[in-house]
Amino acid sequence: MATSSIKEVAQLARVSVGTVSNVLNRPEIVSPATRERVFKAIRELGFVRNEVARHLRVGRSRTVGLVVLDVANPFFADVAQGAEALADEHDTMVVLCNSAADPRRERRHLDQLEQQRVMGILITPVDAGSPRLAELAARGTPVVLVDSAATGLQCSVAVDDRLGGHLAGSHLIERGHRRITYVGGPPSIKQVADRHAGIMNAVAETGGDVELVSHVLPALSVAGGRAAGERVAGLPAKRRPTAAFCANDLIALGFLQAMAARGLRVPDDMAIVGYDDIDFAAAAAVPLSSVRQPRELLGRTAVDLLLEEVTAPEQHRHRQVIFQPDLVVRESSALRRRE
Amino acid sequence: MATSSIKEVAQLARVSVGTVSNVLNRPEIVSPATRERVFKAIRELGFVRNEVARHLRVGRSRTVGLVVLDVANPFFADVAQGAEALADEHDTMVVLCNSAADPRRERRHLDQLEQQRVMGILITPVDAGSPRLAELAARGTPVVLVDSAATGLQCSVAVDDRLGGHLAGSHLIERGHRRITYVGGPPSIKQVADRHAGIMNAVAETGGDVELVSHVLPALSVAGGRAAGERVAGLPAKRRPTAAFCANDLIALGFLQAMAARGLRVPDDMAIVGYDDIDFAAAAAVPLSSVRQPRELLGRTAVDLLLEEVTAPEQHRHRQVIFQPDLVVRESSALRRRE
DNA sequence: AGCGGTTTTTGAATCGACTCAAACCCCCAA
DNA sequence: TTGGGGGTTTGAGTCGATTCAAAAACCGCT
Known part of the structure; x- marks a missing residue:
């Protein structure tokens, strides 16, 4: 007993x-x-x-916290898997916490993790500028930002989201689309804002030739994408955009579903490009073009940075790692039959 | 510092x-x-x-471990969300661990959790009969089986998978299908075996009128489903089954994708029923019929049982909670046009 | 001032594992 | 026989928070 x-x-x-x-x-x-x-x-x-007693004595835990915006988003599941893989090699546990993009929940998790004296925290913050994160670091719990660039005060791994948005945008423009819609979430989420900026950039480069309409959703979910899709599908054909860039694949999948429900063909009536390239993107009945991020690598690198900081705090210099996304073209944005 | x-x-x-x-x-x-x-x-x-010191003194942690077979499967993400929701109300953290259906990884996680003296462990075991689980309980770490029925020595929450398989089977038979294929995973996973048994039962009840062919995949993944789909699609039309029951939605999505790739229409040429009713099932371009499990409720109830056991160990009697699944019919198994 | 009764505050003991200076053991050489 | 040197083993002190019996402070009242 x-x-x-x-x-x-x-x-x-x-x-x-x-x-x-x-x-x-x-x-x-x-x-x-x-x-x-x-x-x-x-x-x-x-x-x-008894690891608890041991930890009390030696002062350092073998656990790192990973706080994500949405566990139900396969993107984060993959990031987590990458993190776990490397942590495993160092006999370290990853505890996965879900903030559900809610600052209060995020706060609670951070409190708990700090009280547990975890070795460090990997986080995709709701608000990257929050003083809470600086506090943590100052009090001795190293923080690594994940999928979100830091400003020199801490380590971070991120993907160039502007570039990602630009890739998607210029791809669609190249394919001949002149009316494009952007379906995204609250711009308070840095990643989302950057993706938007990226496609706006691509559009601007054409010199006013292309029209971009933006939809802002309250959350980055399948349901949101579906709702936006319905709205767009309801437009008269001549005003309706011929392509959509969605801020993540969940939205894109919902959007795609709405097209199918309304009898619009993808990509002929509506091309779609998503973001993240989650496994379900390729598995959709119209396989989804998507901007791919190195998901597992993000997690892996975050753990790596953290371990580096913890093992040699003295000579550690904060680093900001930025990966390049790339565009995976599939059927949802294949060349349109010329009409 | x-x-x-x-x-x-x-x-x-x-x-x-x-x-x-x-x-x-x-x-x-x-x-x-x-x-x-x-x-x-x-x-x-x-x-x-310092929660560590506090825990050492008072002897009880405010953390429970949740070990699942596949974090990347949205089904488990939802179970985790349910667990977290209730745990949150009791100021308790859930640490999510991924065994990836690998007994060695499962073992490592259990070791770590026991060393951390977690309050209890919720687990969807790779092998429910493993003596390791009994050991844990005997040494004072309560265990609750999730999505897997226990045999009286511990608590469990599960869904009647035989019934689920039966529901799917009789639905397809009712719709007029006489050649059905079952696409499942290793029968060592209890849930999978039960679903199979369920549909076999439904088939048996028809008195030999219906033919059931089973495919066994090494893993319950989208890729596996796709491979099986290709194989089935390759059969000559007269020998090809007209319906498929997949052991989970990941498989079903892969299977569906293979149909699309081979130009077979769903549900006209091939009806499909999946299992779990993950959000992506409804969002598939041909919305997927699926056997629904109360995912969040599973997680929630597991935490509930655990808390009950921990709070009043004396008068606690192990309980096995079993939920009933139900069938959600969508387009992928809609009535066939009569040929 | 002294007393009984409350309300507050104190501080040593405790949880379990780790650390490290000191003690111990054994063997060999002088 | 003694001394020294290696390899082993010991056990008291420590980490930080909690507990609880006991001490202290306070109060109103005689």
């Missing part, structure tokens, strides 16, 4: 607690005979080391 | 550590004046309570 402690192991093995601790941590300095005796006692008692 | 401890707070506020602890835990028994002084000191020092 009650798990046994190092003390009981010591008693049973007729050694001191110090020796048991040595067997656990530096078995090579203990004589083989004693070591065996201790192991036997451990097995007999079903002893499991 | 170094976070300050209760001792420094005491010093600054000119009280004893006991008083600081009281302010933190039972502020009402401390005189208002002292209380204010202590709060001020806490603010000044940026003191953050």
Whole structure:
């Protein structure tokens, strides 16, 4: 019932607690005979080391927190998987927390993680400028921003979202589209704002030849995309855009679904480009063109930066890693049959 | 830098550590004046309570582990969300761990969680019979099986997968299908085996009128479903089944995609029913019929059972909660046009 | 001033594992 | 026999917060 402690192991093995601790941590300095005796006692008692006590003493935990905007978005699931993979190699646990883009929930999670004295926190913040993050760092919990660029005070891994938006935009323009709609979320989310800026840029470069209409959704969800799609599909054909760039794949999938429901053909009546290239994008019945981000790599690199900072805090210099996205063209934005 | 401890707070506020602890835990028994002084000191020092030390002393953690087979499967993301929601109400953290259906990774996570002395573990096990789970419980870490029925030695929440398989099967049979294929995963996963048993049952009830061919995939993934779909699509039309029941929605989506790629119409040439009713099922371009499980409720109930066991271990009796699934019919299995 | 009764505050003991200086053991050389 | 040197083992002190019996402070009243 009650798990046994190092003390009981010591008693049973007729050694001191110090020796048991040595067997656990530096078995090579203990004589083989004693070591065996201790192991036997451990097995007999079903002893499991109390990581909490250990952590209290040595002061550093083997856990990192990963706070994301939406666990249900496969993009973040993949980031998490990347993070976990590297953490695993370093005997470290990743605890995944969902802020659901709610500042209050984010705050609670940060509080909890700090109280637990985690080794560090990886976070895609609701608001990257929040003083809370600086506080954490100042009090000794290193923070790495994920999918969101920092400004020198901390480490970050991000993807060039402006470039991503630009890629999507110029692709559509190249394909001959002159009326394009952008479907995005609240611009308070930096990534989203940047993607928007990117496509606006691409449009501007054409010199006024292309018309861009923007839809702003309250949340980056399938349902939101569907709603936007319905609205767009309802427009008279001559005013209706011929292409849509969605700020993420969830929106794009919803948008696509609305087209199907309204009998519009993709890509002939409406081309669609999404963002993130989640697995479901390729699996959609009209496979979705999408701006691909190195999802697992984002997570992996974030853990890497964190470990670097924790292992050698002295000579650590904060770094901002930025990856380049690329465009994956699939059927949803294939060349239109000329009408 | 170094976070300050209760001792420094005491010093600054000119009280004893006991008083600081009281302010933190039972502020009402401390005189208002002292209380204010202590709060001020806490603010000044940026003191953050060390949950690790607290936990060591009081012996119980406010964290539960949730170990799932696949974080990238939205089904589990939803289960996690449900679990988190209820845990949140009880000031408890959920740490999400991904076993990726790999017994070794599962084992590592269990070890870590036990060492951390978590309050309890919710798990969708790779192998529900593993002695490791019994060990955990015996040593004092309560375990609740999720989406997998227990045999009386522990609590569990599950969904009647046989019924689910039966629902899908009889639905397809009712719709007039006489050649049906089942696309599932390794039968070592209990849920999968049960779903299979369910549809076989439904088929058996027709008295040999219906033919059922089963495909077994190594993993329950989109890619697997696609591969199976290609194989089925390649059959000559007369031998090809007219309907498919997939063991989960990921498979169903892959299968659906393969149909589209091969030019087979859904549901006219091939009806499809999936399992789990993840959000992407409804959002697929041919909205997917699917057996719905109460995903969030599963997570929520699991936490509930755990809390019950932890709060009143004496009078706790292990319970096995079983939910009924229901079938959501969408376009992918709509009535066929009579040929 | 002294007393009984409350309300507050104190501080040593505790949780379990780790650390490290000191003690111990054994063997060999002087 | 003694001394020294390696390899082992010991055990008290420590990490930070909680607990609780005991001490202290306070109050109203005689």
